[in-house]
Amino acid sequence: MSDIDVLLQETRSFPPPSDFRVTARVHDARLQDDASMDPVNFWAREASELTWSKPWDTVLEWTPPHAKWFQGGQLNASVNCVDRHIHGPRRNKAAIIWEGEPGDRRTFTYWDMYREVNLAANMLKKLGVVKGDRVAIYLPMIPEAIFAMLACARIGAVHTVVFGGFSPESLRDRINDCGCKVLITADGGYRRGQIVPLKRNADEALKDCPTIEHVLVVMRRRSGVGDETFAEMQEGRDHWWHRLKRQVPKHCEPEVMDAEDLLFILYTSGTTGKPKGIVHTTGGYMTGVASTTKYVFDLKEEDVYWCTADIGWITGHSYLVYGPLANGATQVVYEGAPDWPEKDRFWQICERYGVSIFYTAPTAIRAFMKWGTPYVEKHDLSQLRLLGSVGEPINPEAWMWYHKHIGQERCPIVDTWWQTETGAIMITPLPGVTATKPGSATTPFPGIKTALLDTAGNEIGVGGGLLAITHPWPSMLRTIWGDDARYVDTYFTKWPNRLDLYFPGDGAKRDDDGYLWILGRVDDVLNVAGHRIGTMEVESALVDHPAVAEAAVVGKAHEIKGQAIAAFVSLRAGFTPSGSLRDELREHVAMKIGALARPDDILFSADLPKTRSGKIMRRLLRDIAEGRALGDTTTLADPSVVAALKDQYEAQE
Ligand code: WTA
16 A cells, blocks of 8 residues: 555544643644734744844845844844843853763753853854854764754854765865855764864865865764874864863853844755755744744653754754744753664663653654664653654554554654754644544644745645645745845746745645645655655766766655665766666765765666656656566667666566
């Protein structure tokens, strides 16, 4: 049965448990009633919960497809995440309870955070960073990563965080695209007991990054012995974080930022070979993430919140840094893998710190399912009261397992749909109000307006269609760095003459109760283990190899990762298919982009199925990769190509 059929048959429904509902921050269904909640009024009310140094003049200026929120208002994101908590009862509250993969632990109160962020901000200033400059951050999941982001925000520098799993080339391209002046990295980070040599990767990248003037290096390794092997410091360019810290003043006055001043750029994959720099601004983004963190996770003062995402992704930005800290939360931050040293590491952490809110991705949940419940049952998870899911569609089976074995049938699950571009959660249950259904992200957050449309732009009431967002929202991307035309073209041209309709690239279905079921991407973007990867990016990496003449990449269903990467490759004259060449090509992609993009399958083929106009028919390649009967082949230039490929693929399996 296909995923869609499974979803169509899902009838289970879970109302909020009554003891949860009575104490929930939102238990009044009216908050979710679209008609009574005008987006502009709603978001203005939410924005007023932040600390502004100057109030805004206008809530929204909308010249489709460009929106400006809270114009005239001034604020600083680091003040909202740190300074505003140090004068009251949160001063000595734990902000970050951190655990490294090898088992080392550090805790920072809000006062500690204040000191660290001020020092880090002054370090950046000492290296010449001024308001508007771009700073690249390539760090493991250590507290300094959060200090670095907030330090940028404090002085008005624009951070661009690059996930530590990306290759030197990927790092280089991102640094060069937005012209970063400083790079913050570490000698290494831990992953499954191995050291990820970030500084070495960075040095490789920096061979070709003319705009970088300085590199700030955090010493992650615990012993300090043999650091030189992981971090060769280049005189004048490279500086140890812990040394520079001793040379700067302790206080840094926060920069006054306009609401629409840039907060950060985060690169994400699209349908072309080149990742795009998604631009987020200060006032609207902070409003979106602060509000959603509070209501979606029902965050209370005494909660221990844990979002397992890496800061290299938007989930880390919004729900590990800016959202929880703006709300003065106590949160757990963990550096490493869920199965190191044992497959119960996450549950051990939940038990040790009494985690009450837990937010992770379906791919992780499916891995836990496979590992089995004994790893879970060993631990006391009685403090958990709310679970969240993000990043990809969650299949009902994984949802039910999460509900039963992690939530112990007591915790509501919030399945949150959103994107790098939306900045904050868009479609989600409100845990004190919404009856959840396994596999459905349910309904839009208050202040968010969506529609299901067909390709002509007609509204679909019940059934499947393309998801659209019909009203601007504060945390929406403002543009693509350096390419506003691409911004307009990618997100606002799906429906002719409707520059006011944002197209996220997802298909969805609405059921009789008005619930939305996200079906996944309808474009050439893959979602592999919750990571967005463009098929074109992988294809470009493959054709970069001297043996490859042509490559076509598709996603195929995968039990744990959701989607896996299948590549069809035709070789240049003089090269012959072999197992070792297959391994070499897989490594080549990992080297070019990062291990997350390494193809699962590679099939050599003399030809790729093309239409008479020369377009590769990916749809047919997907049929082959997923072992389905072939769809319509009548438009192919040479139908025998695809039949031969299918036989070959099946033989290989
Ligand atoms: C997918 C991650 C179904 C979707 C926050 C979207 C989801 C893409 C969900 C964005 C969900 C995210 N249910 N699909 N709850 N959450 N997606 O930019 O296809 O890394 O377009 O942001 O992930 O991925 P991104």
